[in-house]
Amino acid sequence: MKTKAFSKLIILGLLAMVVMAGCSGSKGATGATGSTGATGGTGTAGPAGPLSPSPVITGLNPTMASFNTVITITGENFTASPTVYCDGSPAMLTSYSATQISVIGCGNPSSSSPYQASMAVLVNKQMSNAINEWVVPSGYITQFPAASLTGPQGVVYDSATGKLYVADNAGVFAVDNATGWTTKIVPATTSCASCTLADPAGITMDNNGNLIVTDSYNNTVVGINPTTSNVWYVIKPGNSLLNAPVGVTYSNGYLYVANSGSSTITKINTTTLIAANLTLSLALPSAPYGIAADGSGYLYVACKTNNTISKIVVTGLIGAVTNSYVTGITGPYGIGISGTSMLVTRAANSTLYTAPLATGGAASAMCAVFGSASHQNSSVIPDGSGGLFVGAPSDGLVYHVNSACNTSTYAAGFAGSYDTGFAQGDIYAVNDWFGGSYGDAILEIRSDGAMKVLAQIEGRGASVIANPTGNITVGSWGGSVINVSSTGVTSTVFPLGTFNSGASGLAYDNSGNLFINNCGTIAKWDGTTLTPSFATGTHCYQMAYHNGNLYVSVYNSPNGRIDIVNASTGGPVSTYVPASAFGPNGLEGIGFDMFGDIIVVDDGYNALFRVDPLGHVTALVPSATSPMNCPNGIGIAPSQLIYTDEECGGTSARMWVIAP
Numbered sequence: 063m064k065t066k067a068f069s070k071l072i073i074l075g076l077l078a079m080v081v082m083a084g085c086s087g088s089k090g091a092t093g094a095t096g097s098t099g100a101t102g103g104t105g106t107a108g109p110a111g112p113l114s115p116s117p118v119i120t121g122l123n124p125t126m127a128s129f130n131t132v133i134t135i136t137g138e139n140f141t142a143s144p145t146v147y148c149d150g151s152p153a154m155l156t157s158y159s160a161t162q163i164s165v166i167g168c169g170n171p172s173s174s175s176p177y178q179a180s181m182a183v184l185v186n187k188q189m190s191n192a193i194n195e196w197v198v199p200s201g202y203i204t205q206f207p208a209a210s211l212t213g214p215q216g217v218v219y220d221s222a223t224g225k226l227y228v229a230d231n232a233g234v235f236a237v238d239n240a241t242g243w244t245t246k247i248v249p250a251t252t253s254c255a256s257c258t259l260a261d262p263a264g265i266t267m268d269n270n271g272n273l274i275v276t277d278s279y280n281n282t283v284v285g286i287n288p289t290t291s292n293v294w295y296v297i298k299p300g301n302s303l304l305n306a307p308v309g310v311t312y313s314n315g316y317l318y319v320a321n322s323g324s325s326t327i328t329k330i331n332t333t334t335l336i337a338a339n340l341t342l343s344l345a346l347p348s349a350p351y352g353i354a355a356d357g358s359g360y361l362y363v364a365c366k367t368n369n370t371i372s373k374i375v376v377t378g379l380i381g382a383v384t385n386s387y388v389t390g391i392t393g394p395y396g397i398g399i400s401g402t403s404m405l406v407t408r409a410a411n412s413t414l415y416t417a418p419l420a421t422g423g424a425a426s427a428m429c430a431v432f433g434s435a436s437h438q439n440s441s442v443i444p445d446g447s448g449g450l451f452v453g454a455p456s457d458g459l460v461y462h463v464n465s466a467c468n469t470s471t472y473a474a475g476f477a478g479s480y481d482t483g484f485a486q487g488d489i490y491a492v493n494d495w496f497g498g499s500y501g502d503a504i505l506e507i508r509s510d511g512a513m514k515v516l517a518q519i520e521g522r523g524a525s526v527i528a529n530p531t532g533n534i535t536v537g538s539w540g541g542s543v544i545n546v547s548s549t550g551v552t553s554t555v556f557p558l559g560t561f562n563s564g565a566s567g568l569a570y571d572n573s574g575n576l577f578i579n580n581c582g583t584i585a586k587w588d589g590t591t592l593t594p595s596f597a598t599g600t601h602c603y604q605m606a607y608h609n610g611n612l613y614v615s616v617y618n619s620p621n622g623r624i625d626i627v628n629a630s631t632g633g634p635v636s637t638y639v640p641a642s643a644f645g646p647n648g649l650e651g652i653g654f655d656m657f658g659d660i661i662v663v664d665d666g667y668n669a670l671f672r673v674d675p676l677g678h679v680t681a682l683v684p685s686a687t688s689p690m691n692c693p694n695g696i697g698i699a700p701s702q703l704i705y706t707d708e709e710c711g712g713t714s715a716r717m718w719v720i721a722p
Contacts, residue, residue, distance in 0.1 A: 537565025
């Protein structure tokens, strides 16, 4: 199915204002005693004075809201019973304290496009200065800017800062080694004052701490300051030197670029930026991709087509070439140096190879380190502790491999994500892409778009929800249920194979009982006893608990429906909303907003529906205007903004945020 183009709206809120409020003035002085000795009258009241200390507003969340969104105003010294006006009309106060006010109902519910509403706060009979809040129509949708990898090709590790930098199809990313958080430095489609980065392929770091990135699409080399995100051309477009550049390495004040389209090596002076192609003593075999330099300045180039590694000794602009310096690898692609050894990845293969730097010769298989067999990474980077980092473009993730060849997912993107949850202010997504012996990635995503691999599970992730402890619970298609703490520690509730049709949906009731949808039955776990057939007659996939009942989204071609079952008595399920109310395909993620409305996605119809407490169905995001591609999960934030992830699209899957 083709995904329709959709323009993104970037909304920035700047908030700085002081709310002044008065209190009653003091009584005037008592009048002087008259000649008759009578007491004088009371004087005129003085003018109202400011509160001390004055209330101050310091924050507004969210800065983009629809009519039904809870807006929270934070600050200091708020007094009792404030009133918030939106465009001159009072909003509904939901809570308030000395440091926080929450309201709902700002904006015009019939607005057809985003606009800025004027907001003001009344405290003790005095009005604050007005501020602006972006108000959007219900169903307004935009792509959430999560730092999601799509095809990491090059990696470089900065031991001084503990950060790994990744050249990815979606841009250049930084991964903090201490915390695991991934942030996007430069998007692949973002232009700077004098350059455009389209298809990052290889990456290294120069002697000034700048990132150097090859752009194989534009035939350019780009420099990036990782602190300021400033971008500039090292080699501009239209040059005669570069031809599909991929690998890049730094050595002794120079950069060396492997041109896969012309089998040449470009040398760049990092001080003057003067560049020229090396004059090689022998022609390189076609398609050089990975390139690395050892401590002596010797270059090693992975020549994919000829199945060999070439060695180049550089003197000025002359390169003495030894072809077939390392053999025994079919389709060598990525290359790195670790101590006295050379590390090589192979295109379309999961094995890591090694060979001695000093003598070359036949390479030997070191270990199978990847989850799939289609890896075309331009660089392999040691971590300084006997392990290494390597990207996997086909999986949309970066692997870390320790000295014992144990592999873990280090950074990842959305890839076949089946469900989305919301807990403790963050979004969680569970991937169903890798599914091999290395497990699926459980992703944690912050509101600013930064994301990290919180944990890995076996069995292909199917569902994720917040649990009563404030952490998350994950169900897998392999039939397991696992708790994951905020620090990524996993504990198995039920092992693989417990639920033979998979734990496709999870829900907790108000007493902490856990319900598991086994695609045919609903099981109940009270912490001690498992009741496997608590309810029967249901279908896949997700579930939600509300007011004593479980609601199940049914993916039942050609149409989906919503089923209901009593969470106390169980028994057979019944239909709550029939299939005729929805689109021509089945339903997936399901959740409740603060008004008791059901929000449910239809992944085949690419639509998002709202079902009110009376069972009336409306299309919040209609199929005809939807930019989504197989939306699957539902996560509803306290602001009532709705997050959904995509199952389709492989490593190019996205996350969307929708106004309620």
